[in-house]
Amino acid sequence: MDAFRLIAGITGTVSSIFTWISRRVARLTSGEFDELIVRPVHARMLCQIATNPEIELHQISKYGLFDQFVHFLLDREVRKRGRDGRFSLPVRRRFNASVAAWLWRQGGASTVSISHIPNSLFATAAEGVQHDYDDPGLRRELTQGCLVDKNGTTVFFNHRSLQEFLVANAIVEISSVPSFQSSNLLDCLRLLNAEIANFLLGGYCESDVLRTVLDRWFTALIGLEGQLSVVALRLLTQLRMEGASKTRLSPDDPWHRWISFFMSNGGVSYDLKSDSHNPHELAKSNAQRFLSDYVSDIARYDSPRQAAALTLLASVLRAKRDQAESQYATVWLANWLSFDLFEKAFAKTKGKGKYALVYVQRDEDFALWLFVKCCRLERVNNEMNVVIDLKLMKEFASSHSPIGIIEDIAVETDVSETMLPVQVLYRIWGTPERKLETVRPFFFKTDHMEKLKTLDTIVRSSSLSVASLPWKSRRWLQSAKYCRCPRARRAFRRRNCFSNRHALGILGQSSGCEHNTQLKSARPTPASPKRWPMGVNRHANLTPYRRPMLGLTHSR
Numbered sequence: 001m002d003a004f005r006l007i008a009g010i011t012g013t014v015s016s017i018f019t020w021i022s023r024r025v026a027r028l029t030s031g032e033f034d035e036l037i038v039r040p041v042h043a044r045m046l047c048q049i050a051t052n053p054e055i056e057l058h059q060i061s062k063y064g065l066f067d068q069f070v071h072f073l074l075d076r077e078v079r080k081r082g083r084d085g086r087f088s089l090p091v092r093r094r095f096n097a098s099v100a101a102w103l104w105r106q107g108g109a110s111t112v113s114i115s116h117i118p119n120s121l122f123a124t125a126a127e128g129v130q131h132d133y134d135d136p137g138l139r140r141e142l143t144q145g146c147l148v149d150k151n152g153t154t155v156f157f158n159h160r161s162l163q164e165f166l167v168a169n170a171i172v173e174i175s176s177v178p179s180f181q182s183s184n185l186l187d188c189l190r191l192l193n194a195e196i197a198n199f200l201l202g203g204y205c206e207s208d209v210l211r212t213v214l215d216r217w218f219t220a221l222i223g224l225e226g227q228l229s230v231v232a233l234r235l236l237t238q239l240r241m242e243g244a245s246k247t248r249l250s251p252d253d254p255w256h257r258w259i260s261f262f263m264s265n266g267g268v269s270y271d272l273k274s275d276s277h278n279p280h281e282l283a284k285s286n287a288q289r290f291l292s293d294y295v296s297d298i299a300r301y302d303s304p305r306q307a308a309a310l311t312l313l314a315s316v317l318r319a320k321r322d323q324a325e326s327q328y329a330t331v332w333l334a335n336w337l338s339f340d341l342f343e344k345a346f347a348k349t350k351g352k353g354k355y356a357l358v359y360v361q362r363d364e365d366f367a368l369w370l371f372v373k374c375c376r377l378e379r380v381n382n383e384m385n386v387v388i389d390l391k392l393m394k395e396f397a398s399s400h401s402p403i404g405i406i407e408d409i410a411v412e413t414d415v416s417e418t419m420l421p422v423q424v425l426y427r428i429w430g431t432p433e434r435k436l437e438t439v440r441p442f443f444f445k446t447d448h449m450e451k452l453k454t455l456d457t458i459v460r461s462s463s464l465s466v467a468s469l470p471w472k473s474r475r476w477l478q479s480a481k482y483c484r485c486p487r488a489r490r491a492f493r494r495r496n497c498f499s500n501r502h503a504l505g506i507l508g509q510s511s512g513c514e515h516n517t518q519l520k521s522a523r524p525t526p527a528s529p530k531r532w533p534m535g536v537n538r539h540a541n542l543t544p545y546r547r548p549m550l551g552l553t554h555s556r
Contacts, residue, residue: 063202
């Protein structure tokens with residue numbers, strides 16, 4: 001090995017370095033290395049890494065290799081003549097990482113003019129350094145030691161992998177701040193792509209410092225509301241799967257429950273994977289047992305967390321399933337459509353009139369509200385079945401869930417509906433026969449189900465513009481507004497047009513009158529004179545509005 005190191009250091013050729021390192025660094029692909037080895041200086045740096053006896057190449061990861069590569073490049077910049085020694089290697093590395101992250105936020109750009117780099121990046125990188133530079137001088141000093149090709153007033157990263165590694169360094173820098181919280185975590189996760197996630201995962205497995213820093217993510221994840229990308233969710237799941245974290249996953253936080261499900265499933269996927277070669281043992285997999293327990297606990301959650309659990313359930317149910325999974329899916333649905341749910345539904349409709357309607361509010365009981373939204377009762381071959389529209393279930397559940405995935409995970413098939421016989425529900429519940437008799441009338445006829453309706457509250461603004469109203473309502477309002485005859489205005493108001501009356505009610509709710517004061521202030525000056533000739537329709541000359549909808553005329 002020592003002889004080979006000596007040969008590699010003497011020759012310094014790109015081909016020998018690539019062949020030697022690629023055999024020992026299994027995680028590197030030839031394409032990624034070809035991107036780096038394009039200049040002689042890079043080849044020399046790789047030779048220094050290869051000939052360093054303190055580096056064990058058979059154990060180095062992709063993160064470690066790039067870390068050593070950046071270290072050598074920055075050390076070379078610091079040692080150049082004319083560089084200010086007060087700005088040490090960590091300071092310049094922090095500045096390079098902040099510039100790379102700032103460019104990454106600008107749509108993944110790799111080129112920028114020096115004058116366009118914000119002053120805050122220079123000030124943040126130079127914190128703790130005693131210097132007498134003004135802003136232009138500090139800008140000049142730090143950009144001269146930047147890991148970019150400098151061409152006059154423009155700097156650019158000519159290696160995409162190098163920029164992505166520096167973005168990963170910036171993410172670690174943000175995560176190590178003492179005031180790190182959920183908003184900072186969301187900013188870090190939005191910077192991820194597959195390559196940056198691989199860098200962070202490699203550093204997590206190799207460095208204890210990175211493991212301590214990235215473990216803080218799971219504490220900041222508690223209570224985080226928003227949507228994450230599939231790459232971010234996969235990174236969080238893999239970080240938990242790579243080693244035992246000091247932070248325990250919360251049993252009540254939606255994100256932690258989703259991560260626990262993907263961990264038990266072996267990856268971020270809705271297709272359940274078996275932990276046994278026997279297909280009959282598929283129903284005993286960890287993911288299926290976890291999902292069953294998760295859905296059975298929704299009764300103790302509030303509405304947002306119930307929505308998160310049922311969103312995950314609908315996503316799994318829409319994926320491709322074999323016979324064993326279909327049998328176990330009935331258990332998940334029975335945990336949601338429990339005996340208590342039907343008992344509450346029957347208690348609401350029991351004793352009501354034939355045409356009476358019972359409304360269910362979302363915040364009052366989300367599980368029952370979603371049942372009314374996406375389920376129906378159907379009789380097939382004299383057997384009553386509960387039909388669940390999985391597409392509607394996922395749509396309504398995800399719209400009220402505090403968490404979600406930006407781009408949905410692809411599945412092989414897209415199951416739209418599933419049918420669950422009522423008799424199967426009885427067997428899964430295991431409820432005594434005497435108690436079942438209290439809910440059986442709910443399934444005898446569909447009258448009880450038809451009485452249940454959802455009450456959806458729509459909050460409207462108190463100041464709405466005319467442009468937000470339907471076209472007929474806008475036209476009618478303008479006609480009634482500019483009509484000077486009280487008798488004509490009364491004729492307009494007497495018309496049985498619901499949309500017009502509804503528009504007047506909305507616009508008049510803030511002013512307490514028929515017409516909003518904003519309409520009066522926005523009145524255009526008519527082109528015709530104030531006094532109208534006998535028999536002339538005064539609405540015909542109003543511009544830019546068209547002739548009124550009702551076509552009423554008034555003459556003096």
